[in-house]
């Protein structure tokens with residue numbers, strides 16, 4: 184996971200940060216693997232009351248553009264619907280066109296810009312997506 188992280192992000196999470204996030208409460212974290220256990224992708228998210236936030240998602244470069252990210256995001260949406268969560272938010276680097284397209288395809292809307300959000304000074308775009316409750320969820 185740490186190796187894929189380093190390939191995928193300009194300011195990668197460290198191993199201790201992964202350990203903290205894996206153990207933390209109020210998290211919905213998933214990996215996608217092959218049948219023989221090779222890591223293909225991961226998603227880290229957290230929830231509180233009726234809100235959910237995607238902290239990060241990464242797909243192994245050799246598996247990109249095969250809808251693995253969509254698969255993991257769909258799991259987040261299913262969890263949200265089943266738990267009465269009304270909206271999912273995330274930040275994305277301004278320069279990250281692949282991710283902005285992915286979230287746009289999932290009907291996230293770009294809400295506002297957070298200047299110099301990332302440690303290297305790049306700004307973030309804050310995006311949100313409304314969740315329709317599952318039938319039976321008040």
Ligand SMILES: CC(C)(COP(=O)(O)OP(=O)(O)OC[C@H]1O[C@@H](n2cnc3c(N)ncnc32)[C@H](O)[C@@H]1OP(=O)(O)O)[C@@H](O)C(=O)NCCC(=O)NCCS
Pocket residue numbers: 191192239240241242243246247248249250251252253254274275276279280281282284285286288
């Ligand atoms: C962004 C990322 C998670 C996308 O993962 P993926 O599994 O390749 O995405 P999917 O195959 O599920 O793509 C779904 C849709 O998103 C859009 N999309 C994804 N990658 C794209 C790219 N490089 N260029 C343009 N559109 C892209 C397309 O609409 C795509 O549908 P299509 O292939 O039918 O056109 C992956 O590129 C990645 O791990 N990047 C590095 C880490 C990162 O930037 N994470 C996001 C941080 S906010």
